[in-house]
Amino acid sequence: MAAVFDALVIGVGPAGLIIAAELCDRGLKVANLAPTVATAPWPNTYGIWVDELEALNLSPELLEHHWRNCVSYFAPGATQHQRDYGLFDKTKFQNYLLQRCASVTWHQGKAQDIEHSEQHSAVTTDSGTALTARIVIDASGHFPALSQRPQKSDVAYQAAYGVVGKFSKPPVEPGQFVLMDFRAEHLTDAERQQPPTFSYEMDLGNGIHFVEETSLAYAPAIGFDVLKGRMEKRLAARGIEILEEQHIERCLFPMNLPLPDRSQSLIAFGGASSMVHPASGYMVGAMLRRGPELGAAIASAIKGDPNASPQTIAHQGWDTLWNRDRLRKHYLYLFGLNALMGFEEARLNHHFSTFFSLPQSSWAGFLADTLTTQELVGAMVGMFGQAPNDVRWGLMRSVGGHGDLLWQAVAA
Numbered sequence: 001m002a003a004v005f006d007a008l009v010i011g012v013g014p015a016g017l018i019i020a021a022e023l024c025d026r027g028l029k030v031a032n033l034a035p036t037v038a039t040a041p042w043p044n045t046y047g048i049w050v051d052e053l054e055a056l057n058l059s060p061e062l063l064e065h066h067w068r069n070c071v072s073y074f075a076p077g078a079t080q081h082q083r084d085y086g087l088f089d090k091t092k093f094q095n096y097l098l099q100r101c102a103s104v105t106w107h108q109g110k111a112q113d114i115e116h117s118e119q120h121s122a123v124t125t126d127s128g129t130a131l132t133a134r135i136v137i138d139a140s141g142h143f144p145a146l147s148q149r150p151q152k153s154d155v156a157y158q159a160a161y162g163v164v165g166k167f168s169k170p171p172v173e174p175g176q177f178v179l180m181d182f183r184a185e186h187l188t189d190a191e192r193q194q195p196p197t198f199s200y201e202m203d204l205g206n207g208i209h210f211v212e213e214t215s216l217a218y219a220p221a222i223g224f225d226v227l228k229g230r231m232e233k234r235l236a237a238r239g240i241e242i243l244e245e246q247h248i249e250r251c252l253f254p255m256n257l258p259l260p261d262r263s264q265s266l267i268a269f270g271g272a273s274s275m276v277h278p279a280s281g282y283m284v285g286a287m288l289r290r291g292p293e294l295g296a297a298i299a300s301a302i303k304g305d306p307n308a309s310p311q312t313i314a315h316q317g318w319d320t321l322w323n324r325d326r327l328r329k330h331y332l333y334l335f336g337l338n339a340l341m342g343f344e345e346a347r348l349n350h351h352f353s354t355f356f357s358l359p360q361s362s363w364a365g366f367l368a369d370t371l372t373t374q375e376l377v378g379a380m381v382g383m384f385g386q387a388p389n390d391v392r393w394g395l396m397r398s399v400g401g402h403g404d405l406l407w408q409a410v411a412a
């Protein structure tokens, strides 16, 4: 009979390694299944606010870049964020997690199917191998291999097209990071009637910059050709040419997929568990914050009862990962996302100007999902109170169109 692991984690992206590390830290016998080796470089670049890393007691050494001068443009003038932002050194971050995963048994292959019994779950791979564990954690990304969720037709995507390279003039000030540049004077009136996009820009040092035209969220996704055209037009209007393209980033991921079916006998984590923040698209900080509590819940269920079924263990995991408070906040964020997607350029700029004028603890807590439900509601009401009339009207109109989400927040 094949070995029965305590836990089988599917995927070696950030979600897979974070949850595998948490389970290993708690002394569980962990296996992992992914099509690539665990050391395969991650394709994406991950950004995070530096104080989020500090709050997790993680070393700033995990960052490859760290900016103190962080601004956005929602109006003619710059909004100074007065908060440091960083980009992970992907290799260091991955190695930090892999060190904690030293006891993992790695398997290469794709998860294809899963069957549950009272004692364990068995995952079949594309080569026909069966791997058995007391609980399976699906961390195979936004469109998971095994985890089930309801269908949704009008999924909103964050989309971005960016260039890392050399430019004829620096697109930003030396040592600067631009979170969102929504200025759009370079577009025609017709283009300005289309969904707004912003530029995410940074000085990477040694004459290299990253410039990325981004659509925060839209259904259907804004095409890469549109984003590329807008990026080129924005640069041209500033008299900037791209001299050398070292890397092209094409970013596309869903922002509002339904939550997974929480009666399943497996657990999903990361993109597979719809953990992307619906109003920002960030997820790495959330996985690092929520990994320990999920790891602890799984370890306690497994160690607490040697006969606990996958269904029982999964139940404890789901109740921790998506507890009532989290569910409520999730629906409030989805409401916010739907409101934002209906805002045209001027209203969106007014919205963000107001949002970033809230106390930093409110806007930072909103973005990191570290506020309690009560604090979140307080921040949203405070924002409504301070916002100009066009934003208030847009939010009220959204209550008409998406009030069901507010109702779900109450009913959760």
Ligand SMILES: Cc1cc2nc3c(=O)[nH]c(=O)nc-3n(C[C@H](O)[C@H](O)[C@H](O)COP(=O)(O)OP(=O)(O)OC[C@H]3O[C@@H](n4cnc5c(N)ncnc54)[C@H](O)[C@@H]3O)c2cc1C
Pocket (backbone or CB within 6 Å): 010, 011, 012, 013, 014, 015, 016, 033, 034, 035, 036, 044, 045, 046, 047, 048, 109, 110, 111, 112, 139, 140, 141, 142, 145, 249, 250, 251, 252, 253, 269, 270, 271, 272, 276, 281, 282, 283, 284, 285
């Ligand atoms: C270009 C880009 C930039 C982003 N930037 C940021 C950012 O700056 N900050 C932030 O917080 N978030 C960011 N995100 C959002 C989010 O954090 C990422 O999408 C993140 O990679 C999701 O992590 P994950 O581990 O859930 O999924 P993934 O990173 O997609 O990893 C999935 C893993 O599952 C494996 N897998 C897939 N199918 C199977 C299968 N059948 N069997 C076994 N294994 C399988 C894959 O090989 C992979 O190892 C970004 C996303 C993109 C696309």
